[in-house]
Amino acid sequence: MGIEALARLAEERVDHRFKGFPPDADGLTVGELAAQRRNLFTGGFATPVLALSAERLEHNLKLMETYATRHGLAFAPHGKTTMAPQLFQRQIEHGAWGITLAVPHQVRVARAFGVERVFLANELVDAAALRWIAAELAADPAFRLLCYVDSVRGVELMGEALAGAARPVDVVVELAAGEGARTGVRTEAECAAVADAVAAVPELRLAGVAGYEGDLPQATPERVHAWLRRLVALAVELDKAGHFGGVDEIVVSAGGSAWFDAVAEVFAEIPELSSPVLKLLRSGAYISHDDGHYRRLTPFNRVPEEGALEPAFRLWTQVVSRPSAEQAFVNAGKRDAAYDLDLPVVQVVRRDGVERPATGIEVTALSDQHAWLRTGPEADLEVGDWVGLGLSHPCTSFDKWPLIPVAEADGTVVDCVRTFF
DSSP: OOOOHHHHHHBBBBOTTTTTGGGGGOOBHHHHHHHTTTTTTTSSSSSSSSEEEHHHHHHHHHOOOOOOOHOOEEOBGGGGGGHHHHHHHHHTTOOOEEEESSSOOOOOOOOTTOOOOEEEEEEEHHHHHHHHHHHHHHOOOTTTTEEEEEHHHHHHHHHHHHTTTTEEEEEEEEESSSSSSSSSSHHHHHHHHHHHHHHHHHEEEEEEOOGGGGOOOOHHHHHHHHHHHHHHHHHHHHHHTTTTTTTTTTEEEEOOOOOOOHHHHHHOOOOOSEEESEEOOOGGGGGGGSSSSSHHHHHGGGGGGGGGOOEEEEEHHHEEEEETTEEEEOOOOOOTTTOOOSSSEEEEEETTTEEEETTEEEEEEEEOOEEEEOOOTTTOOTOOOEEEEEEEGGGGGGGSSSSEEEEOOSEEEEEEEEOOO
């Protein structure tokens, strides 16, 4: 990782750009503020403010490192979830092979902070971006990039943009997760045609196969296992046809955050190929987990003996209106909380330094800057109370917060995480 670039993040000044940060911290550097070890609740932070749990982040990092090692998987967690180079660094420190990304801008962020291995989970046909990647590869022998290809036309466009490149770009054929899925090649015959097209372009090198089982229509364990076995069989057939002759290892990659147990099981069955196999898992939401979508879908629900992820987010809001016994409003809405999959969940109420369960309180809707709360007769809620909300879907939580305090269990803020969306 680019240690100097990461260190410069601590030199950024705290100001009006960063929601929730103490007004009296204006002009301090991020590092100076973190060194003060202010308390999230009494140190001047203003609501709404999103906080990450220091202890739960570390727990989740260790758990997935252990899981990947136990199952013989390399791990390239999807960086689109956080777009936070500080968290990329921690993932790499916890054994990650590299970082998965989705679009060229995200690769530029990763490279600005020294990430040396990138899996680009998309077909890249933008000529300007391809020329920039070719220049990065030429300038840095340690940089490795893997990219999807899913069409003969895409291969042709890549070849045109990369003509004369000093180093070939490694690509993997993306197998679609069935008809009606998102991107990817639909049939094995078409995969072979794409592989043949890659072989005809000297600026490209076929390094393996990949896909995303999370996009499988009407996914069930049986359907996911069947598709993963198709992916493995595709690798075997392309290897038999001699398509991987130019690489030192053959990449077989899959894995979102809902089915990595199936990936581990099926990838354990990969037979010996002509070169060693890099079994690459790409699950990304684990680092923060959540209190909704991924809490329901996580494979650890199916294999509890392997451990459990912990939700690391909490959005702290404040009651600004209590118009009736049945209704209240807090000062966070669509601009602050993820809402694409589930509404936030009211978890705790803080008053006078005392935190208690949020009994009888439910979020029923979000406006731009307000959450609508329904309050039952058992709800004890007053204007001024702090209300902690659990969020669903990390990918649409991080992107609303350019700077996020990391707090220990007692509220001590020990770090600040910068995001780049």
